[in-house]
Amino acid sequence: TATLLTARCPVMYAPAMHTEMWEHPATQHNVATLRTRGALVVEPATGRLTGADSGKGRLPEPAELFALAESVLSSRTDAAGSAAAPFLTMAGRRVVVSAGGTREELDPVRFLGNWSTGRQGYAFARSAAARGAEVTVVAANVELPDPAGVKVIRVVSARDMHAAMLDEARTADAVVMTAAVADFRPAxxxxxxxxxxxxxxxxxxxxxxxxxxxxxxxxxxxxAAHGPAGQVLVGFAAETDLDLTAAQAKLARKGCDLLVVNQVGGGLGFGAGDNEAVVLDAGGGQTPIPRRSKDALASVVWDLVAARLG
Known part of the structure; x- marks a missing residue:
């Protein structure tokens, strides 16, 4: 019955319980069964539970559950309202997303930073979770609620993010670097x-x-040196002036598979609710993404990633 139901419409479960109950083998077996039948089971949040204890098992924030449900439903149709990719196109995949803007301290009260809020990175995380992926976000100075069903690792500086991303990417099928990382820090x-x-x-x-x-x-x-083989690597390039020839050279220099080039300034990019971009691929192809919500932009990029994952 569950298989027939998910063939017609997505089913999403958001279990909440004490940590010991969530980690119990019987619970994990039942969760695995639901997932094999095509259901999306949202990982519980970590935090204060109903008693004095804290841990994994907390219900994600209702607003984030609603946003995830919207993302699930939007993944069922394309921009024209036609049937799109099947539900849970990234089930069984592990992805890592960087988000936010790094801060480089000058003294205990001042830092070099940027205007990134993390909204685009969190949109990528939410969209991947809606597709059934196991998602980790490395978040630099983000003041947003944790996306439902997503593990969040908080960092401050570029060196913090460097260590966390290389560690988390070791077993990832896809890595998306949306964070605005400082190129320099005070000496x-x-x-x-x-x-x-x-x-x-x-x-x-x-x-x-x-x-x-x-x-x-x-x-x-x-x-390239150690794998994992088949990993898809996506970079971001925020530019005030779009030069796609220079961006294609940057893609080759960085060694990634896709480079999302987006313009910042004039109401676009940092802090805005929408975005537009051109996605360049290592083979020289270009995929323009007209201005749309950051969640919708993330969905287009995940389609390109999923096609490479096979």
């Missing part, structure tokens, strides 16, 4: 607030910067 961090007058440390002149590790290039290099 020295003051342990005290830097002041313009009075006692304490001061900046004697221009702030010296040093280069941060290139996460996307390092992910590609590690994949």
């Amino acid at each position: 020295a961090r003051s342990g005290q607030k830097i002041k313009k007058d009075g006692p304490g440390p001061r900046v004697p002149g221009p702030i010296a910067l040093t280069e941060n590790p290139d996460i996307l290039a390092d992910l590609a290099a590690r994949r």
Whole structure:
């Protein structure tokens, strides 16, 4: 019956219980059975439970469950309202998404950063979860509710994100780097607030910067050397002026499979609810994505990733 039902419409379960009950072999067996029958079982959130204890088993926030349900339903039809890819097209896949903007500390109260809010990365995470994937988000300074059914690892700096992404990507089928990562950081961090007058440390002149590790290039290099074979690697390039020739060269230099080139500024990109982009592939192809919601943009890119995963 469940198989027939999911063939006609998606079924989504959001179980909530104490950690010990969720981890019990009988519960895990039943969850696995539901998934093999084509149902989407949302992983519980981690946090305060009904008693004094905390752990995995908490019901995800209702707004995030609603957003996930919307994403599930939108994955059933394309932009024209026609039938699209089948439900759970990424079931059994593990994906890692970076989100937000890194911060590079100058002193205990100041940092170099950017305007990224993490909305596009969280849209990718939500869309992948709606397709049945196991999703991990490495989030840099994101002030958004955790997407339902998604594991979130919080980081601050580019070096933090570099370590977390390389670790999580070891067993991932697909990696999407949406985060705005600082290219440089202060060469020295003051342990005290830097002041313009009075006692304490001061900046004697221009702030010296040093280069941060290139996460996307390092992910590609590690994949080439150690695998996993077949992993799909997606990068993002936020530009104020679109130069697709330069972007294609950047894709080749970084070693990724797809590069999502999106314009920022003028109401686009950081902080906005929608986005537009051109997706370049390593073979020289281009897929324009007209302006639409960030969730809808993520869905188009996941279609391209799923096609490469097979």
